[in-house]
Amino acid sequence: MGSIRHFVVIISGKRKSGKDYISSKLLACLGPNKCAILPLSGPLKKQYAKDHNLDFDRLLDATEYKEHYRQDMIQWGEEKRNQDPGYFCRLATEGEGSEKDIWIISDARRLSDVVYFRDKYKEDVITIRVEADLSVRQQRGFVFTEGIDDAESECGLDSGCNWDIVIYNNNNQEKLEDSISKILKRIPSTS
Ligand SMILES: Nc1ncnc2c1ncn2[C@@H]1O[C@H](COP(=O)(O)OP(=O)(O)OP(=O)(O)O)[C@@H](O)[C@H]1O
Numbered sequence: 001m002g003s004i005r006h007f008v009v010i011i012s013g014k015r016k017s018g019k020d021y022i023s024s025k026l027l028a029c030l031g032p033n034k035c036a037i038l039p040l041s042g043p044l045k046k047q048y049a050k051d052h053n054l055d056f057d058r059l060l061d062a063t064e065y066k067e068h069y070r071q072d073m074i075q076w077g078e079e080k081r082n083q084d085p086g087y088f089c090r091l092a093t094e095g096e097g098s099e100k101d102i103w104i105i106s107d108a109r110r111l112s113d114v115v116y117f118r119d120k121y122k123e124d125v126i127t128i129r130v131e132a133d134l135s136v137r138q139q140r141g142f143v144f145t146e147g148i149d150d151a152e153s154e155c156g157l158d159s160g161c162n163w164d165i166v167i168y169n170n171n172n173q174e175k176l177e178d179s180i181s182k183i184l185k186r187i188p189s190t191s
Pocket residue numbers: 013014015016017018019020021022140169170171172176
């Protein structure tokens with residue numbers, strides 16, 4: 001029996017550009033029977049918690065617990081990725097939701113993430129970059145944080161990737177709907 005063919009929608013963008021918002025919109029259009037959002041940050045936290053015997057739920061919320069482990073978790077993630085660049089991509093696509101036909105990777109942060117999916121799923125991949133003006137991101141709660149917003153995890157895809165579609169998500173709903181339609185047209189069986 002052959003394995004199911006998946007279509008992968010990769011989404012990247014700066015903090016508060018609207019990656020989650022757009023991922024949810026796409027999921028609503030495609031339907032939860034067919035499609036799942038698979039964030040790469042989920043398995044990172046889950047695996048880190050497992051390896052370090054920590055409480056996964058507390059690592060997900062915005063408490064001191066998370067702050068306490070943030071730096072160590074980032075370091076640990078780097079080491080894992082250096083040993084195996086596809087480590088978190090593989091974990092994300094083996095867990096809950098991976099049985100769906102269409103995967104939305106809602107938080108690609110490294111070139112190695114894009115390379116992993118392009119290598120493995122070839123033409124069944126579409127890459128999306130979400131752009132929003134700094135002032136708009138700030139209205140959405142973005143505050144520049146040293147050590148995070150200037151780190152590779154936030155800047156690794158600022159250049160060097162040829163995006164299939166760039167979405168300008170500056171609160172212009174009409175433009176956003178146009179971009180969503182453009183994406184849907186590129187997904188087999190929804191066009
Ligand atoms: N086009 C839009 N219209 C209305 N609200 C929006 C729009 N885009 C984003 N938002 C809102 O802005 C906030 C930040 O968006 P979102 O969480 O999607 O950003 P993100 O890129 O996923 O951020 P992070 O990287 O920090 O997780 C959310 O409250 C979201 O609902």
